[in-house]
Amino acid sequence: MEQPTVLVRDLRVKRGRKSVFDGIGFDIPRGEVTGLLGPSGCGKTTLLRAIVGVQAGVAGDVTVLGEAAGSRSLRHRVAYATQAASVYDDLSVRQNLSFFAKALGAPRGDEDRVIDLVGLREQAGRRVEALSGGQRNRVSLAAALLGSPELIVLDEPTVGLDPVLRAELWALFRRLASQGATLIVSSHVMDEALHCDRLILLREGEIVADTTPTKLLEETGQRDPEAAFLAVIESGEAS
Numbered sequence: 001m002e003q004p005t006v007l008v009r010d011l012r013v014k015r016g017r018k019s020v021f022d023g024i025g026f027d028i029p030r031g032e033v034t035g036l037l038g039p040s041g042c043g044k045t046t047l048l049r050a051i052v053g054v055q056a057g058v059a060g061d062v063t064v065l066g067e068a069a070g071s072r073s074l075r076h077r078v079a080y081a082t083q084a085a086s087v088y089d090d091l092s093v094r095q096n097l098s099f100f101a102k103a104l105g106a107p108r109g110d111e112d113r114v115i116d117l118v119g120l121r122e123q124a125g126r127r128v129e130a131l132s133g134g135q136r137n138r139v140s141l142a143a144a145l146l147g148s149p150e151l152i153v154l155d156e157p158t159v160g161l162d163p164v165l166r167a168e169l170w171a172l173f174r175r176l177a178s179q180g181a182t183l184i185v186s187s188h189v190m191d192e193a194l195h196c197d198r199l200i201l202l203r204e205g206e207i208v209a210d211t212t213p214t215k216l217l218e219e220t221g222q223r224d225p226e227a228a229f230l231a232v233i234e235s236g237e238a239s
């Protein structure tokens with residue numbers, strides 16, 4: 001059987017004095033879009049950082065593509081787009097992406113491929129400082145797609161985007177997964193859950209459900225994911 005892309009076992013994370021996770025575990029198979037959902041402060045960013053291997057205070061096992069999370073050999077195989085766009089304001093979209101492409105050793109012309117993927121062709125020559133917040137975030141997303149990484153970790157990539165763009169990005173995530181990439185996408189918007197193959201619902205550092213959109217709605221008898229999430233939390237509190 002194919003090895004999962006991400007394998008998390010007994011993960012414990014301390015940030016300062018606070019224990020954010022105290023022994024969680026799950027697998028993420030290849031070629032799926034996994035949604036990491038839950039309210040602000042539940043631990044989504046901390047978990048993504050542990051998977052990428054940049055979080056301090058981590059104990060337990062996080063294995064990515066068969067290697068320990070954060071291993072040097074994963075540098076070109078794993079991409080991470082943080083919540084705050086990390087791009088140069090005084091460079092154009094294309095200059096930013098050419099710079100990152102060179103730093104990564106991505107194939108020639110890869111910047112144009114990712115500019116098209118995120119729908120920024122018209123803005124390619126514009127300096128990043130002249131873009132909207134949503135467009136800036138898409139530059140960051142484009143940078144994460146350079147070099148066609150096998151695991152793509154995206155922290156709230158659709159924040160601040162209008163519904164049309166949001167739908168376009170989700171279609172892009174699905175397309176990348178169908179080509180074999182594995183995506184982990186965090187969000188606190190439960191409606192986005194419906195675009196995922198798999199859902200990990202977090203609350204205060206605990207996995208309250210590890211499910212699929214269909215199962216979540218079926219098992220809670222709800223029609224919308226927001227209500228379903230609340231139902232999961234209430235049933236957890238009742239038991």
Ligand SMILES: Nc1ncnc2c1ncn2[C@@H]1O[C@H](COP(=O)(O)OP(=O)(O)OP(=O)(O)O)[C@@H](O)[C@H]1O
Nearest residue numbers: 015016018020039040041042043044045046047188
């Ligand atoms: N540098 C830090 N030192 C101590 N505690 C921290 C630090 N950063 C975050 N935390 C705590 O860790 C917990 C998880 O935070 P995290 O940023 O992972 O949540 P999140 O689900 O991504 O939230 P959001 O959706 O608001 O980004 C929170 O309780 C937060 O207060």
